[in-house]
Amino acid sequence: MLAELCPDLSEWPHRWCFDDGDIDFGRHVLEALTPFLQHLLATDLSRKTLVRHRDHLWMLGGELVRRLHDEPRLRMKAPTAVLLHYIDDEGGPLIYPSITEAQQHAFDGTCRKLYRFLSEVASAG
Template sequence: MASKHRIVGNAGIVSPAMSDLERFVPDLPDWPASWRFEDQDVPFGQALVTILTPFLLHLLDSGYSRKTLNRHRDHLWMLGGHLIEVRHEDPDAAAMDARTLVLNQIHEYGGPLISRHLNEDAQNAFDAT
């Protein structure tokens, strides 16, 4: 299935269905501020939103139910917050750009282990995203 969205260089995402994304994640521009421990985290959070946006658009094109879409959206928000936390706890992670950190934290079995915040079933659902 061809996507209705396209990425144009560094200009970002051009989409006739951007309003769908805005309805799906109306607070997306607020995610970086919601993740921050300190104001210096916001630019990194903005970079994370840039990286996650194509996946959010992919989810919209997937045909998933609203409940499934919302679950995946919420997991992506959790991932962003977790990545900011990782940067504060690990100096090596703090030195990584957003793309590298995402690729470092996501692997073939799922996302990062955030067991201190999730029970096993919730972690499995998170990993499915």
């Protein structure tokens, strides 16, 4: 089912990268996002909602890689720590180039859901 929703999932780190140094970071981010995608698939969300969350996660990964170039000190942190630095119970990072307020609000909803999922996994483990 994951392959149907994200047929190009393994390519995401390559699509996010600005240079070869970003690929490993992207792979680690993808490792953190994949269980959440699987969790979403196990719920009774509509296909349209699943696609929206998938697209937002793709945007999030790309934004995190972009921020590595804007803030080189982030390269010193583990990719999961960078992810958790930018998402919380209020949403995610502001996307650049700017998206509409409604799009940002929807993106933030996915980031909140991801944050809750990662928090629950961390407290259960």
